[in-house]
Amino acid sequence: MDLLALADFNLVARHGGFGKAARQAGRPKATLSRRVSELEASLQLRLFERGGRALKLTQEGRALFERTGVLLTELEEAAAAIASGGENPRGTLRISAPLLFSQMAMGKLAAEFAKKYPQVRLEVTGEDRNVDMVEEAYDLVIRVNPKPDESLVGRAFLHDRLVVVGSPALARPDKGEPVPAVVRVSGERAVTWSLRSPTGPKSIAVDPILKLSSLPMIRDAVRAGVAAGQLPISLVSHDLAAGRLVHWGDxxxxxxxxxxxYPSRRLLSARVSAFLEHLRLAFPEGTPDELAAYVAW
Structure with missing residues (x-):
């Protein structure tokens, strides 16, 4: 198999079209098209569906991309490491992270990482969807309570817990009486909050008077005294310490x-290893207090 043609196929598949791939690589579109056609002819397989505006991988094309894309990247990384005289992190590192963690900590984490490793070009996307690492060419993803996935391995680096908080001016409800609550637009459907207590869980009935789309928005509304809210302790610990909010329970x-x-079948690159170590040093114990202290700067 022609490795150069295979590399061109991966380039087109990664960028989703001949035009985008050509612009990214600075090569003629016609050359890439010809090379992919030659690869299809040698394999006797159609790798792309070319009808319409969008270029889509066939089932065989997707399988080839998933199995060869990582291997080609590893070859490129090995050659770059040898050329640079060692395993110094370099190249592009693409990361997908949850929106709240991105808003709270990734700006500072990314800046500190860039200072440590100036040869790495870090790209971070903050979003709450589960991305396809292979198809979307991410090197590392950060996920909250991920489901088991045989294709991914990694490590837990940070823990947090949910608490109910309210303004000091907000009276706690009498037993059985619902409390005015700020909740998320999506995801939070409960009509009660179950709190831990020494004698077992106890419930607070809630009346969702306000629905907002992000946790920082909920925190700000709770600060304003309109209602109670359910929030990560790391997001409100400074407000609790300053007396702006009151802890009602966990x-x-x-x-x-x-x-x-990161993908389990992939050899860990120097830049991914470096970022994992960067996370470990930032949060050595992985506690909510460490996250709260890290973002208070």
Missing amino acids: IDAPDTTLWAL
């Missing part, structure tokens, strides 16, 4: 855990 649920994940 939600009776498993802790929130952030994981850094």
